[in-house]
Structure formats: C-alpha cells, structure tokens
Amino acid sequence: MTAENYLKYIVEQIHSTVAATVDEDGLPVTCVIDMMYSDENGLYFLTARGKSFYKRLKDKGFIALSGKKGEDTMNCVAVSFRGKVKEIGSGMLPVLFEKNPYMYEIYPTEDSRKALTVFQLYEGSGEWFDLSKKPIERDSFSFGGAENKASGYFVTDSCIGCCDCRSVCPQSCIDMNGGKAVIRQHNCLHCGNCAEVCPAGAVIVR
Numbered sequence: 434m435t436a437e438n439y440l441k442y443i444v445e446q447i448h449s450t451v452a453a454t455v456d457e458d459g460l461p462v463t464c465v466i467d468m469m470y471s472d473e474n475g476l477y478f479l480t481a482r483g484k485s486f487y488k489r490l491k492d493k494g495f496i497a498l499s500g501k502k503g504e505d506t507m508n509c510v511a512v513s514f515r516g517k518v519k520e521i522g523s524g525m526l527p528v529l530f531e532k533n534p535y536m537y538e539i540y541p542t543e544d545s546r547k548a549l550t551v552f553q554l555y556e557g558s559g560e561w562f563d564l565s566k567k568p569i570e571r572d573s574f575s576f577g578g579a580e581n582k583a584s585g586y587f588v589t590d591s592c593i594g595c596c597d598c599r600s601v602c603p604q605s606c607i608d609m610n611g612g613k614a615v616i617r618q619h620n621c622l623h624c625g626n627c628a629e630v631c632p633a634g635a636v637i638v639r
C-alpha cells in the first residue's frame with residue numbers, strides 16, 4: 434500500500450487512535466484522538482484550544498499515534514504514525530464535521546464550535562503490523578518528504594551459511610540464497626534471535 438493508503442486506513446478503519454504528546458516536563462502523555470480525514474497533504478484531526486492536548490501540540494509540533502483494528506490479538510492489524518503537526522485553524526472544520534457527523538452531537542451549535550481548531554500531520558513515518566497473517570506481515574512508510582529509514586535485522590556478506598539463525602527464527606522468515614541467509618523483511622518480528630546465535634556476527638541491526 435502507498436503512504437496515502439495507510440493514512441486512509443487509519444481514518445476509515447481505525448479512526449480512534451491513542452495519541453502521544455510530550456508535556457512541559459518532557460514526559461509522555463497519551464489520549465484518545467479521532468483521525469477524521471486524510472488527503473494527499475496529510476492526516477487531519479481536531480481539538481479545542483482550551484485543552485492541554487492543544488498546548489502540548491503547539492509547544493512541540495510533534496505527535497505519535499497508534500491504533501488497531503481487530504477484536505483479539507491474533508486478528509489484529511496495528512498502524513503507528515509519528516511526525517510533525519501544524520495548526521491549520523477552522524477552515525477545514527466543515528469538511529471534518531461533514532465526514533464525521535457524530536461531531537454535531539458533541540458540539541451541537543455553531544457557537545459551541547468556536548474553540549475548535551484543526552491540526553494537520555503533514556510529515557512523518559509509520560509502521561504497519563499485521564498479526565492476522567502467518568507469518569506476520571509488516572511494512573513501513575513515510576509521508577510528506579520524511580525519510581523512510583530501513584530498520585530491522587539484515588545479513589551481511591560475513592554469513593558463512595551455517596543456518597543456525599533459521600532454527601531460532603519464530604516466523605521462519607530466513608531464506609538461503611546462494612549459500613547466504615536472507616531475511617524476509619516484511620515477515621520479520623525484529624526479535625533479534627538470529628543476531629544472538631550467529632557465529633559469524635553476520636546479522637546486524639539497523
């Protein structure tokens with residue numbers, strides 16, 4: 434899926450996310466925030482200017498969020514996304530209300546919406562993690578020019594082909610290719626077992 438599709442998935446399939454910000458003491462704070470809209474320019478949510486959540490967003494200009502779809506762990510897809518936010522004001526409020534009509538129940542009158550303001554998450558990177566698949570499936574994505582850093586475990590040329598790593602891999606996601614181990618990145622749990630047992634120090638973590 435493209436980054437835009439992942440953002441759409443957050444809005445349409447997860448919607449209520451757990452969002453983390455940092456307070457004035459540098460400590461993390463989480464709260465539940467609905468992701469109400471996405472387009473080619475980012476992800477949009479709203480809050481009220483009186484909330485301490487608003488203050489934390491303005492102070493740091495950064496948010497991290499996670500959400501999941503699925504009833505139990507083995508049926509679950511989780512998506513996380515973190516990046517830069519900016520306040521874009523009330524201009525997009527009508528769009529957000531139109532797409533999320535339940536908001537008319539929470540803020541029923543025009544006057545009661547005066548304190549509301551919209552934020553745009555315009556640049557960031559994220560991760561998709563699907564526990565419903567066997568082996569698990571994961572992917573990473575970036576948006577708005579953020580770097581999509583390749584993270585995880587990788588086998589270097591020092592591999593001697595002993596296969597020790599394969600016997601400890603919980604997802605059986607290590608293949609042999611030309612006598613060397615290759616990790617299927619989209620199935621890897623990042624547990625680190627392979628790096629621990631490798632006699633050649635050939636598995637590195639990025």
Ligand SMILES: Cc1cc2nc3c(=O)[nH]c(=O)nc-3n(C[C@H](O)[C@H](O)[C@H](O)COP(=O)(O)O)c2cc1C
Pocket residue numbers: 449462463464465466467468478479480481484485486487
């Ligand atoms: C399902 C659900 C969705 C919520 N969505 C939002 C939201 O989109 N924007 C918002 O400002 N607060 C939302 N809230 C309320 C916040 O979670 C709550 O105001 C937040 O904890 C306040 O944080 P603060 O006291 O640190 O400002 C939602 C609460 C629930 C239960």
Ligand code: SF4
Pocket residue numbers: 586601602603604605606607616620621622623624625626627628
């Ligand atoms: S990190 Fe864990 S899941 Fe990934 S390849 Fe190594 S052993 Fe397998």
Ligand code: SF4
Pocket residue numbers: 588591592593594595596597598599613614630631632633634635636
């Ligand atoms: S344990 Fe290390 S040396 Fe052996 S196959 Fe795996 S990566 Fe290669």
